Amino acid sequence: xxxxxxxxxxxxxxxxxxxxxxxxxxxxxxxxxxxxxxxxxxxxxxxxxxxxxxxxxxxxxxxxxxxxxxxxxxxxxxxxxxxxxxxxxxxxxxxxxxxxxxxxxxxxxxxxxxxxxxxxxxxxxxxxxxxxxxxxxxxxxxxxxxxxxxxxxxxxxxxxxxxxxxxxxxxxxxxxxxxxxxxxxxxxxxxxxxxxxxxxxxxxxxxxxxxxxxxxxxxxxxxxxxxxxxxxxxxxxxxxxxxxxxxxxxxxxxxxxxxxxxxxxxxxxxxxxxxxxxxxxxxxxxxxxxxxxxxxxxxxxxxxxxxxxxxxxxxxxxxxxxxxxxxxxxxxxxxxxxxxxxxxxxxxxxxxxxxxxxxxxxxxxxxxxxxxxxxxxxxxxxxxxxxxxxxxxxxxxxxxxxxxxxxxxxxxxxxxxxxxxxxxxxxxxxxxxxxxxxxxxxxxxxxxxxxxxxxxxxxxxxxxxxxxxxxxxxx
Numbered sequence: 519x520x521x522x523x524x525x526x527x528x529x530x531x532x533x534x535x536x537x538x539x540x541x542x543x544x545x546x547x548x549x550x551x552x553x554x555x556x557x558x559x560x561x562x563x564x565x566x567x568x569x570x571x572x573x574x575x576x577x578x579x580x581x582x583x584x585x586x587x588x589x590x591x592x593x594x595x596x597x598x599x600x601x602x603x604x605x606x607x608x609x610x611x612x613x614x615x616x617x618x619x620x621x622x623x624x625x626x627x628x629x630x631x632x633x634x635x636x637x638x639x640x641x642x643x644x645x646x647x648x649x650x651x652x653x654x655x656x657x658x659x660x661x662x663x664x665x666x667x668x669x670x671x672x673x674x675x676x677x678x679x680x681x682x683x684x685x686x687x688x689x690x691x692x693x694x695x696x697x698x699x700x701x702x703x704x705x706x707x708x709x710x711x712x713x714x715x716x717x718x719x720x721x722x723x724x725x726x727x728x729x730x731x732x733x734x735x736x737x738x739x740x741x742x743x744x745x746x747x748x749x750x751x752x753x754x755x756x757x758x759x760x761x762x763x764x765x766x767x768x769x770x771x772x773x774x775x776x777x778x779x780x781x782x783x784x785x786x787x788x789x790x791x792x793x794x795x796x797x798x799x800x801x802x803x804x805x806x807x808x809x810x811x812x813x814x815x816x817x818x819x820x821x822x823x824x825x826x827x828x829x830x831x832x833x834x835x836x837x838x839x840x841x842x843x844x845x846x847x848x849x850x851x852x853x854x855x856x857x858x859x860x861x862x863x864x865x866x867x868x869x870x871x872x873x874x875x876x877x878x879x880x881x882x883x884x885x886x887x888x889x890x891x892x893x894x895x896x897x898x899x900x901x902x903x904x905x906x907x908x909x910x911x912x913x914x915x916x917x918x919x920x921x922x923x924x925x926x927x928x929x930x931x932x933x934x935x936x937x938x939x940x941x942x943x944x945x946x947x948x949x950x951x952x953x954x955x956x957x958x959x960x961x962x963x964x965x966x967x968x969x970x971x972x973x974x975x976x977x978x979x980x981x982x983x984x985x986x987x988x989x990x991x992x993x
Contacts, residue, residue: 521549525686526985529595529743532689536594539583543594547576547638550596554640554687557992560668563681565601565659566609566642572596575638590636591750591770597637598688600676601645603734604723605629608639613647613656616848627722627758628692628734628751635750643678643691648841650856652702652900652927653910654678657853661907664706665986666952670904673703679737680707684986689738690747696732696833698900698930701942704737705899705955708984710744710972711737712941713934715963719751720758725840727759730937731832739982741943741973745769748965768966773973778812780971783892785819791928792918794902800946800954801898804979808896811974819895820888824877825932830922831866831874832935838863855910855923878935885936886962894971895959899942901929904952933957939965943972944981953981 524532524546535541551569558564579594604610604622606629611617625633633639644654644662654677655661662677664670665684672681676693680703683691693700695713704711716730736747752766784805787793808815837859845852845860889895901915912926913919920926933940938959945956956975960968976982 521552522686524549525553527689528740529689529738529746532595533593533746536583543576543579543583543638544573546594547572547596547640550640550686550688553685557685557989558687560988560992561663561665561681561685562660563643563662563678563685564598564641564687565644565678568608568639568641572638572640579636579638590634592632592690592747593636595637595690596640596688597632598640598643598679598682598691599629600679600691600693601642602649602675602694603628603692605639605642608642610642611658613645613649613658614852615657616844616851618658627720627755631751632692637690637750640688643676643682645676645678646674647853648856649675649694649696649699650853650859651675651911651923652698654703663907664904664952665988666708667904667950668988669907670952671706671907671909673706673900673904675699675703676711676737677703680704680709680711683707683709683737683739685989690743691737692734693737694732694734695934697829697924697934698927700735700737701899701930701940701955701957702927704942706904706953708944708953708981708986709737709739710741710941710943710982711735712744712748712969713939714748714752714965715762715939716937717758717760717762718939718963718965719748720755720761722755722757724758726836729836730760731829731836731934741941741969741976742773745773745969762963769969773970775970775974776812777971777974780813780894781892782808782813782815783818783888783895784815785817785895785897788822788897788929788932789819790822791901792915793898793929794916796903796948797898797901797954800948801956804945804956807975807978810978816892818892820884822881822932825881825935826928828874828878828881828935829931830862831870834859834862835866835871836863838866882936885938889961893961893967897957897959898929899955899957901926903948903950903954929957933959938962939968941968941972943976944979946981947984
């Protein structure tokens with residue numbers, strides 16, 4: 519097997535080959551480093567590379583394997599980390615000139631877990647400034663390009679991670695999601711992005727330990743690889759007060775499941791959102807796949823009334839909390855959309871937050887009641903296909919004007935405020951050749967069920983196998 523072939527193997531297959539000593543960890547890591555050198559200049563996904571440290575870690579893993587030692591559930595797998603998450607001794611810029619030379623003194627919890635599971639860090643992936651917005655560009659590293667059409671955006675904020683996966687630069691990558699940052703770039707780049715239930719992947723450090731809106735989670739090319747990564751990331755930790763007590767071992771089990779008779783609700787627009795017809799067409803074409811695997815599919819959607827206001831309020835509240843000091847000291851060095859969100863946070867009143875929390879509770883119970891009948895809700899990930907990479911954000915969808923820079927992401931952030939697990943899995947391509955994902959939303963804390971249905975859909979369609987043209991152009 520040549521190096522290029524190694525780079526597009528599933529993570530689960532790489533783990534098996536490593537365990538069987540058919541390939542060394544150094545071979546795997548070297549192949550991916552070569553792929554980064556060859557392809558990354560075309561897409562700008564990896565912004566900080568730690569090649570020497572990665573090769574040293576690979577050699578150590580091979581030594582331990584030779585001594586008969588266990589090397590972890592992710593042992594020997596290369597991994598890339600989002601440039602928002604702290605990595606000890608590795609530059610972490612948050613996409614901001616203010617942090618261009620920032621080197622953390624400690625790893626974030628998610629990095630601790632990946633290292634403990636044996637994954638080999640190769641570097642950091644690009645992100646918007648402070649993760650704000652679903653278009654990956656910043657003044658430190660520039661724009662990350664969609665590998666299926668380099669004139670289009672890759673989405674965000676885990677855009678660098680999604681592109682790296684699509685291009686075979688890494689088999690797994692971590693990401694984070696507030697309003698869609700795991701799901702949207704996966705959807706734009708034909709990979710898998712899983713937003714787990716809040717607390718499934720405990721977060722530390724975190725300004726607000728009980729905050730359920732922002733989560734971290736796995737990204738990969740396939741559902742089974744995302745599940746493998748989640749097995750390493752999930753499990754309790756006393757540093758996170760909302761951490762779910764179940765271990766991640768459940769995600770190591772086979773994902774096959776009998777879906778005969780399972781009821782699914784199918785919505786094209788969440789009952790109210792404008793959606794580009796190109797998105798609707800692709801998802802409608804694959805609706806029958808859910809029936810093929812045994813599900814009973816019905817057009818239905820619960821009311822997401824108040825979801826927009828709930829999300830906008832809590833997002834602005836967190837922006838003010840997180841960035842107020844930076845804005846006060848470095849206003850001229852922070853992009854305008856962040857300043858807008860901080861200002862919105864300043865204007866929030868106590869009664870507004872109280873009503874938002876009341877309405878979020880009512881929304882949760884509407885979804886809970888709805889999903890007593892339907893086990894899953896299937897919907898678009900994004901309301902638009904990948905757009906011009908020079909355009910900062912979408913201002914209009916199908917004739918409907920967007921009021922803010924995040925309004926075009928309602929199809930993701932409506933789900934965020936429910937606290938339900940959701941995944942983006944490859945669903946096909948527009949007539950222009952750009953990827954479209956489908957969003958599968960599950961019941962409260964049924965992360966495994968979401969992965970199982972996504973796996974069944976993936977196995978029936980196999981869209982993940984279609985590689986981006988930019989890879990072939992560099993070989």
